[in-house]
Amino acid sequence: MSGDRIHTAKEALKLFIQSLPSGSKFSIISFGSTHQAYTHAGYESGVFDYNDTTKDYALGHIYGMDANFGGTDIFTPMADACKLDCGNRQKRIFLLTDG
Numbered sequence: 001m002s003g004d005r006i007h008t009a010k011e012a013l014k015l016f017i018q019s020l021p022s023g024s025k026f027s028i029i030s031f032g033s034t035h036q037a038y039t040h041a042g043y044e045s046g047v048f049d050y051n052d053t054t055k056d057y058a059l060g061h062i063y064g065m066d067a068n069f070g071g072t073d074i075f076t077p078m079a080d081a082c083k084l085d086c087g088n089r090q091k092r093i094f095l096l097t098d099g
Contacts, residue, residue: 032072
């Protein structure tokens with residue numbers, strides 16, 4: 001993913017993050033031939049309570065994202081996203097890709 005396509009995906013992700021309702025939980029998982037959940041000190045599980053601080057952390061992370069994960073294995077990161085613990089909240093998964 002490079003150029004305009006990664007820029008568009010990053011802008012969409014920023015919009016999603018900024019549009020989350022108060023009291024939400026969220027995760028960001030980057031994927032390619034491997035995948036990795038975004039973590040930050042105190043949030044090693046990769047699941048964040050949505051507030052101004054975690055929103056700012058996530059936006060900073062998104063700014064620095066690049067296409068460095070190789071190919072496109074979607075199944076494994078989606079399966080891991082399904083396993084994340086969001087408490088008693090209904091889980092919604094948004095998949096952004098350059099494809």
